[in-house]
Amino acid sequence: MAKQPNSIEQIKQVWSAAWPEAVAVWNPYVTLREPTWCLASRDAHLEGLTSSFAMIRLTDHRIVIDLESVRTNRVENCALQILAHEIGHHVLIPANRYDNIGVFRRMRLALAGIEDRVPFVANLYSDLIINDALQRIHRLDMASVYMKIQQGADISSSLYMWYMRTYEYLWGLGRGVLSGKKQSPQIDADASLAASLIRSYARSWLDGAGRFAMLAYPYLIEDSEYNKARKELAKYLDAEKSGEGSEVAGGMAEIDESILEGIVDPRAEALDDRIKADSGGDLAGEGEGKERTKPSSSDQKSLLGGTGPRQRYLEPGVYIDMMRQVDPTADDNKLIIRYYRDIAMPYLVPFPVEESLPLAELLPEGTEQWEPGDPVEELDWFETTVTSPVVVPGITTRRRVYTEDVDAPSKPQSYNLYVGIDCSGSMRNPRYNFSWPICAGTIVSLSALRAGAKVMGCLSGEPGSFLETDGFVKSEHDVLNVLTSYLGTGYAYGIPRLQTPHLDKVKRKTHLLIVSDDDIFSMLQATGPDGSLNYDIAERALLRAGGGGTFVLHSSSSWHSEGVKKLEKMGWAVHYVTKEEEMVEFARAFARQFYNKTGKRA
Template sequence: MTRETSEQPPEIAEVLARWQETWPTALQLWNPYVSLREPQWCLTTAEAREAGLQDSFAMIRLRGLAVVVDLETVRKLRVENYALQVLAHEIGHHLLVPANLYDYAGLMMRVRLALAGIEDRAPLVANLYADLLINDRLQRTMGQDMASLYRHLREKGIGETRIFLWYMRIYELLWSLPRGFLSCDKSEPVLDADASLGASVLRSFARDWLDGAGRFAMLAYPYLIEDALHQQALREFAHLSDITSAGVGAELPAGMAEIPSSVFDGIVDPREEVLQNAPNHQEADSPGRAKPGSLTAIIPGSDASTGPQQRYMQPGIYVDLMRQIHPDVDEDRLIGRYYRDVVTPHLVPFPVEALGELSGDVLPEGTDPWEPGDPIEDLDWFESALLSPIVIPGVTTRRRVYAEDIAEPEKEKPYHLYVGIDCSGSMHNPRRTFSWPVCAGALVSLSALRVGARVMACLSGEPGSFMETRGFIKEENEVLRVLTSYLGTGYAFGIPRLETEHLQNAKEKTHLLIVTDDDIFSMLAAPRSDGQTNYDIAEQALRRAGGGGTLVLHARAEWRPQEAERLRQMGWVIHYVTDENALFDFAKAFANRFYRSQGNPTCKRP
């Protein structure tokens, strides 16, 4: 089954010509209607490095549906005779696994959940799983001799770790190859059993491959748990790692912060499934096997899931996941995308313009062609003569078109929004753990922006520091960047922030929304050098804004009742929450009250 190779590799130009000629054939293997642009042929490894290809001789990029081939490494490994298999394999990554960035992120999510505690191994395991699925399709369905390619690479001395032997043993079982054809007969009973389970997962989930990813990762877990084994495996699989950088440069998919409930159904150790179904089952430790109960840290409702209805991963985990897909992505964008994903299902709908009533007035709207058969009284002789002095019915003849005037509905502008979030030392870092205050601020802010209002966001932890947008803006990313930052200073939101010139010079009515806790009363009572109190500042800001103010306190109503009443006398509305989760319900109600459009462009006022 192996192919003969000459002692000396062919010249690079010959390899290039041969592989270019093979590319259309590789496309035909999958589908005669598939159209992918020709790969980027790198004649040197240095050129391949510049293109992002590190140690492998081929890879894909999901951005632009690209394939990159390092022809120098192809010659070095003497795989120039396997052009069809290699190119068909890379095409399979674009058409089968992972196929697109969304499914690639879903694959990585499932693998990471299964590799609890060693999530940094996820790119390698995801690559192995994807390669198995594609190679099995090529070998069994498309008649490609993938076994010879891997036999050739194995003879180059690649692979001595147990995970490499397990991986090759899976191929032997999938393709009914003799023991040792790929694994060099170094297998053992435990490894054989795991390989048999791996082959079963591959066959059972060949079509619904996302559902099998967690099971496959659970099988790989014990072979990668030690750092030294992982590092050695990375070196051994380096030439086969062709999707670990697939997401670089691509626009990250939305909606990946949510963990679908079905995902947890697939995070199952096949070993335990077999043991539980076996007669006279008794729990026992086996060398190299995962212990029962290893999934207790990732079941729904645990620390791995948070947010509304416990459906979202922690923001720190989300950032780690996305950086494994796209290592160069900006963290501000990631965190903003995370909280946008969480609140998007709860935003107010986009406003819908309502048609006004017909006024009864008829207005001319121009002309249309007049054709024989149309009423003669519709013929506009003046417009026809302007078009041509020679009247040709149906060619130069025109008729006047009229329409009834529609009264425009009154458009009331939505209130602009000033949203201030307490970011003192008592608040969580929204970039590491889920923050309900930030989530509430994001929901209200994005709802306001959606209906055309402007938003000014401010983080404040004072005495200490603050961060705010450049006044009232319509830029979602900038608002989210401020809201999702972290200060961790002071003890409360700084009321002096309301003295900003952007509020003093506000030309449109603005609503003030501040999310903090009962320490705000200490801030309000703090002395000032100008003889005023922060109560005075709060009252002046409310008057200048003109659209009212809401103070959301994480406190109980019976705490500091006199101070709260003083604020109410000024016109502030105080809303108490005793559980941070309730902030989200408040934010939804607030957004609906101020910014929800009821079939017309006006917004409800308080």
């Protein structure tokens, strides 16, 4: 028997020595840094480890061990098993931020109404998968670790009993060795199903997550039962906050129908399997008239309430809620930007370019600000260091500007884009409800940025307030941040905003895109602060910008036909976007509007 380390320092030495062996249990080529050893629990608290004696972070691929708590829980001799378990969270489940959210997505569907319990259930599930792999495949004695921790444990919640009974099933332990002596036949049956599930989905554990949560569901409905179980199982919760502080993962706004197939109650499935086995018996009448208990995926989908293109996306509020569960510190702005970006990406269109005739001989004209995102080769280091010896990208960085020489061959140059978004009370808040116009605006803005254009965004609900980017910028975050914000003031986009001095200074042609609803016609008929009619302001802005203009309206084509004719006469294109077909048609028409004229593309 291994010698018992006495002091915390000795425990640290023993555990540190066990680290390479623990890594080798999974794979000697796994490269993980040695854990953060906290000699006192208060140090562990500073690392965010509060209830258990170990935890993992997916953000920086770290493991934190509270050695004082290790001694309190009498597991100082179990370094190899516990370290291998924590490594298992990094290499097996959840392994990465993407799969971590994958587990959460599945469990949220199963735990409808009690989604706040998802991180807790996900932690229990991943522990079962890892521990069974270590015990069965890697031959580590995980059972003895649990026996030590469970020694004298007070088990009163049904969930705790069921969870520990599952381990007894998995590892062939005697009744009550881990789960106490109070099991009911129902806990026995559920634990047996859970053990089968853990074995069946050991490799494709993402697919088993929904089923596991469905099994746990009856034990979690009552708040008091859940709170009791949470308190009793606190020392095992080492991966609940593993996704905290991480970047927002993409592709999570979409509802994956294959996920819905896995939201099945294993109890109902067992009854269903019984019917299948029976009906496979070739005896007349067998299996007939028996009720199938497995819910269909369309049934599940109706509960989920998909929105957006092909109704394949989560509602923005549900998306934000889910992502905040993975990372409670996540910024709402970043989340909503990512949400609309994910939806817009498949619909990006070719953004217009103009044929310019510059650059046979490069005649230096002066300098202008170089911004992150501009080509690095355009950065003028001499002028930059003259501006300031301390280089701050986007602030002190300069680039040289050249005059054009008409003798040169032509060079395509993308238009700039001005996006004006109506943010009055009549528009939907894109943070709560999916908004087709905002989606259309996002598509055009991202298309423009991808083509190398600069974009200026202006959010306006007037009379009232407005919010705009600092001129034309190349930052996707700045543009989408304006697009997805909400003011809720006034009644329409303020047309006088088109008088912005930023539109005077631009050297490239600029396309104007106004996203609003039919209240914009009341705004167009009003007069601006200088007494001029807003229709005239819109016309002048269109001429000044030189790259055409588009109104995208959340409205009907039969309303305000006079106003539409007037706008079209000026040169504005008007599109109505209230559903998917219209949005796709708008994206097509937007691309056609420019490419047919130049004759380059059909």
